[in-house]
Amino acid sequence: MSILTGMSxxxxxxxxxxxxxxxxxxxxxxxxxxxxGAVSLFASVMFLLLAAPDVAMTEAAIGSGLTTFLFFFVxxxxxxxxxx
Amino acid sequence: xxxxAIAFALLAGLGLVFLALWQGFEPDPSLNxxxxxxxxxxxxDTGAANIVAAVIVTYRGLDTLGEVTVLFLTAAIVAMVLRxxxxxxxxxxxxxxxxxxxxxxxxxxxxxxxxxGAYVFLNGHLTPGGGFQxxxxxxxxxxxxxxTDPARNFSHRLIATTESVSGLAYVAIxxxxxxxxxxxxDNRILPMGEFGSILSAGAIPLIYALIGLxxxxxxxxxxxxxxxxEK
Amino acid sequence: xxxxxxxxxxxxxxxxxYGAITRRNLLRLIVGFTVADTGTHLVMVSVGYLPGRTAPxxxxxxxxxxxxxxxxxxxxxxxxxxxxxxxxxxxxxMLAYAWRIYATRGTLDISRLRQLKW
Numbered sequence: 019m020s021i022l023t024g025m026s027x028x029x030x031x032x033x034x035x036x037x038x039x040x041x042x043x044x045x046x047x048x049x050x051x052x053x054x055g056a057v058s059l060f061a062s063v064m065f066l067l068l069a070a071p072d073v074a075m076t077e078a079a080i081g082s083g084l085t086t087f088l089f090f091f092v093x094x095x096x097x098x099x100x101x102x
Numbered sequence: 103x104x105x106x107a108i109a110f111a112l113l114a115g116l117g118l119v120f121l122a123l124w125q126g127f128e129p130d131p132s133l134n135x136x137x138x139x140x141x142x143x144x145x146x147d148t149g150a151a152n153i154v155a156a157v158i159v160t161y162r163g164l165d166t167l168g169e170v171t172v173l174f175l176t177a178a179i180v181a182m183v184l185r186x187x188x189x190x191x192x193x194x195x196x197x198x199x200x201x202x203x204x205x206x207x208x209x210x211x212x213x214x215x216x217x218x219g220a221y222v223f224l225n226g227h228l229t230p231g232g233g234f235q236x237x238x239x240x241x242x243x244x245x246x247x248x249x250t251d252p253a254r255n256f257s258h259r260l261i262a263t264t265e266s267v268s269g270l271a272y273v274a275i276x277x278x279x280x281x282x283x284x285x286x287x288d289n290r291i292l293p294m295g296e297f298g299s300i301l302s303a304g305a306i307p308l309i310y311a312l313i314g315l316x317x318x319x320x321x322x323x324x325x326x327x328x329x330x331x332e333k
Numbered sequence: 334x335x336x337x338x339x340x341x342x343x344x345x346x347x348x349x350x351y352g353a354i355t356r357r358n359l360l361r362l363i364v365g366f367t368v369a370d371t372g373t374h375l376v377m378v379s380v381g382y383l384p385g386r387t388a389p390x391x392x393x394x395x396x397x398x399x400x401x402x403x404x405x406x407x408x409x410x411x412x413x414x415x416x417x418x419x420x421x422x423x424x425x426x427m428l429a430y431a432w433r434i435y436a437t438r439g440t441l442d443i444s445r446l447r448q449l450k451w
Contacts (some may be wrong), residue, residue, distance in 0.1 A: 024389070026338065026432070033341055034345075036369050037345050049366075050361060054368050054371075057368055058372050064341070064375060068378050069382065069386065069388040070405075072389065073414055075230055076417045076418070080420075081417055081421075084321060085420075088324070088328055092328060095328075106355065117343075120343040145400075151391045153394050153400075155391065157411040176422035177425075178428040214445065234413075234414060263363075324425045327429075328428065
């Protein structure tokens with residue numbers, strides 16, 4: 019049980035840090051997008067620890083995979099107007 | 103700055119609500135009544151080993167039909183909003199050719215990823231996974247092809263046909279459930295089979311395969327319409 | 334562990350909403366929304382978790398006869414699965430409209446879109 023607790027502490031810390039990076043205005047938008055994908059990836063491992071393998075698969079495939087690429091496709095389209 | 107103060111006040115209020123919720127939270131010692139019903143009766147009712155799949159496909163099948171309809175609407179609206187966009191202002195950088203490595207790798211990987219997606223949705227009633235996960239995996243195979251060769255012309259007609267045929271078949275199975283079994287989307291129109299084997303759980307594998315194809319086609323269409331540059 | 338997951342979920346919701354409220358670039362705003370989205374998923378899955386139990390998948394490890402004592406609540410998981418898929422749809426819609434706004438107005442800065450402002 020303690021190793022699970024340790025893993026969840028690490029994952030929670032990773033999620034918070036990645037979320038802070040994702041909403042930080044100093045970083046470029048590409049880094050924000052990748053950080054929000056990382057939040058999803060950490061969350062999907064957390065779902066596995068919370069005994070929800072179905073949700074973990076969905077979050078990994080959709081939340082961190084497809085969503086990130088949707089953002090990048092749009093970012094590629096608005097090149098030049100993307101930055102604040 | 104007053105706007106920022108208002109934002110902080112709003113979030114602080116929400117944070118207080120969350121704090122109260124967090125402090126009052128106590129994990130249940132045992133399952134609640136609906137979960138208990140699912141735990142005890144899923145095998146006799148549906149024959150599925152994955153209770154989440156049984157809940158999604160059978161117990162709450164109508165919600166899932168609504169969900170794939172919402173996805174279909176989303177794909178349609180995205181395609182409609184993005185069609186006929188104005189040209190990019192400013193010079194467009196040319197497409198960089200993708201490397202030999204990516205080409206060869208994607209020729210190897212795309213069939214494997216698609217096969218894995220099919221495996222995931224066909225085994226959805228036994229193992230973690232199912233139509234939505236499988237559909238997303240198939241869409242990522244499609245995404246890899248898109249990244250390898252952005253100029254390739256994908257057949258919109260094929261995607262649209264897959265989407266509508268699987269959607270129609272899904273509704274048809276639901277109606278067959280009304281005629282042959284207990285109600286709309288009842289999975290007992292097919293024999294239940296032996297618990298734990300792949301051809302079991304009545305129509306659940308069939309329905310999940312249709313959901314997988316439909317979701318995969320919808321995600322692919324969303325990806326395509328967002329990635330295609332206006333000609 | 335479940336308290337930690339719940340707290341992380343709430344923190345992600347707050348962080349994501351903060352980002353969505355204070356940023357002016359539409360893409361950053363949408364990134365904030367997806368972070369908050371992940372937070373809500375985490376909260377919902379944590380609420381369905383029962384300590385010391387396992388995933389709601391029957392088989393050799395969890396025979397159907399003892400399932401009621403061994404598995405966690407499957408309903409929040411089914412709900413979150415739906416929510417993730419719909420979340421992608423919502424994000425795709427927001428991105429499509431953001432690009433449309435960029436194509437017609439030439440900017441993604443919401444403070445420069447004043448047509449509906451009073």
